[in-house]
Amino acid sequence: MKYLLILGVVCLPMVLFSQTYTTYYDSGNIKDIGSLENGKIHGISKGYYEDGTLMYVEKYRRDKQVGEAFYYDESGHLKASAKSRKDHLKGKAKIFYKNVQVRVVEKNNDGSQNGNIILYSPNGELKRLEYWRKGKKFGNTLAAY
Numbered sequence: 001m002k003y004l005l006i007l008g009v010v011c012l013p014m015v016l017f018s019q020t021y022t023t024y025y026d027s028g029n030i031k032d033i034g035s036l037e038n039g040k041i042h043g044i045s046k047g048y049y050e051d052g053t054l055m056y057v058e059k060y061r062r063d064k065q066v067g068e069a070f071y072y073d074e075s076g077h078l079k080a081s082a083k084s085r086k087d088h089l090k091g092k093a094k095i096f097y098k099n100v101q102v103r104v105v106e107k108n109n110d111g112s113q114n115g116n117i118i119l120y121s122p123n124g125e126l127k128r129l130e131y132w133r134k135g136k137k138f139g140n141t142l143a144a145y
Contacts, residue, residue, distance in 0.1 A: 025050045097122050
């Protein structure tokens, strides 16, 4: 009985203060779905194109985007992925070709490009290498043709 009481005290606030939200297109199809905690987006949020195809999967903590997010095109192919921390891009962001081959890899820090940006051809060969600092292109660009 003691353990049930402790479990109830721990779980009750989560049940009372968390809820699911859903937004809809005019057609009635789901546009977004996610969870709220104390009125703020918290947990996994998913967005959909009007035809029901997954558009994105993002993770939030108290209304701030965190962790890795995935974005898809209208055909359901992975289009991009990015890591965020406290609502700012932080770490590697990747953009993909339709064949899921990496097209661009960039490093971000606090929402701005910072470090190498690597561009690839559709077959995976290096096309261009750029260096960025605080969101501005810095130094020389290496291009391979």
